[in-house]
Each structure stands twice: as C-alpha cells, then as structure tokens.
Amino acid sequence: AQSVAQPEDQVNVAEGNPLTVKCTYSVSGNPYLFWYVQYPNRGLQFLLKYITGDNLVKGSYGFEAEFNKSQTSFHLKKPSALVSDSALYFCAVRFTDSWGKLQFGAGTQVVVTP
C-alpha cells in the first residue's frame, strides 16, 4: 500500500519570505512524486515531478521540491512567496499500475499576506 501525507492544513507566510509546504510518502519500490496547485473553483495545475535523478527538482512559477529518500519526504519550496501563490497545494504519489493513477495528500492551503 502507498500513501502520502501533508501534515499542515494551512501555511501562512508573508510576501517575500520563503515558502515550504511539507509532504511525506510511503511506497514500496521507487517513488514517483508530483506537486499540483489548485486555485478556487479550478482544476489542478501541474507544478513539478520527481521520477529519478537529481534530488532537487525545479518546476513552474519558481517552485522547486527536494526529494529526501532517507526521510521519505518531498517538500515543496519557493524562495520568495507572492500573494498570487495563495492556493491549495497537493502532493501526490503515483500508483504502480500502468494507468498512472495518483494518490493525493489531503492538501495544504497556502496563505500569503502582503
């Protein structure tokens, strides 16, 4: 069985400060990890993925994520948050089937204040 956990329901950060959204996972075998962002009444937008290789993955809109195998974590980061980054963020792990099903975390609401 596999799972993904986002321990924080909400993260508050001031504009210009670093932003971190936490994600831990549990899988058997190699983990394939994704981050998505959702704005109100919208679908999800893909930010980045980790498949293999460099532990630091760079994605869209200035986001990056660090894969840490020993801590089974895949935290999302942005060096300087913007008010427009306020949204709901989901971490996801891919099932090992051939169809690409994803297991999503509960989501973390990010609030960036001016």
Added chain:
Amino acid sequence: GAVVSQHPSWVICKSGTSVKIECRSLDFQATTMFWYRQFPKQSLMLMATSNEGSKATYEQGVEKDKFLINHASLTLSTLTVTSAHPEDSSFYICSATTGAPLQPQHFGDGTRLSIL
C-alpha cells in the same frame, strides 16, 4: 500544451434528472482519463479510470450505474450522473494523460454540480 477542457463548468438541475459532463483533451491524445470528486476544502477522491475503447474501472464504493463513464475516443470522455439527487452535489474534475510512462495528469477546470 496539454490542455484539458471540461464542460459545463457549472450546472444546476432538479433532483431526478441526469447530467452529462464532458472532458476533452484539446491538443493531445488521451489514452487514459480519470474522474474525481472533490468536497469543499478536501482532497480529490478518484471515482474511476477510463481507458479509450474499454469499460471504465471504478473505485471501491463508487456506483457504476449511478456514474456512467464513456471514453469513446482518444480526446473525449463523459461522465453522466444518472437520476441525480442532492447528495450528488459536488465538484467533479477530470484529468487526462497520454499514457506515456510517468507523464503527469493534466486536469480540467472542474464542474460544479448542484442538485436541487
């Protein structure tokens, strides 16, 4: 690239009617599409996986006779909520993937369904 269009974005209808939601991949061929349901401030719940030309695979607890899924072409999947009731009110989201190994899912903008 990789745009998924979902229609309608919002629908309100009376209890007992059936509602069809369309999901189209606009600039790629989607061998697999997924249908999700999302409750307010909650995560996505996978309802079913749809492969072009074959029957959908439903997740445990999802009524296949209630939520009819058709994936007739490589660019179109539909979800029909049959005999809808107020408890079916929710935000429904589709996603699509090319089927290439380890490619991300691309999501539509969702459909807000309200049953009166």
